[in-house]
Amino acid sequence: MTKEEKKAIKPDDYWRERLSEEEFRVCRMQGTEAPFSGKLLHNRELGIYLCTCCEAPLFQAENKYDSG
Numbered sequence: 001m002t003k004e005e006k007k008a009i010k011p012d013d014y015w016r017e018r019l020s021e022e023e024f025r026v027c028r029m030q031g032t033e034a035p036f037s038g039k040l041l042h043n044r045e046l047g048i049y050l051c052t053c054c055e056a057p058l059f060q061a062e063n064k065y066d067s068g
Contacts, residue, residue, distance in 0.1 A: 012028060015028050015053065027051075045061060049061065
């Protein structure tokens with residue numbers, strides 16, 4: 001089985017039921033948050049940040065930095 005065959009494509013209705021309106025707009029419709037408005041902007045908790053849609057690891061908190 002190839003990598004392409006393993007990838008599950010879920011319809012937008014599936015994601016509309018599971019994501020908030022804002023999450024759906026950003027994650028599925030390629031929208032963006034307004035600058036400096038994200039709820040995790042000042043988050044300093046340790047751990048691994050995950051993708052909202054597929055829960056794939058994105059990056060570890062120790063790699064987060066303040067770009068100024």
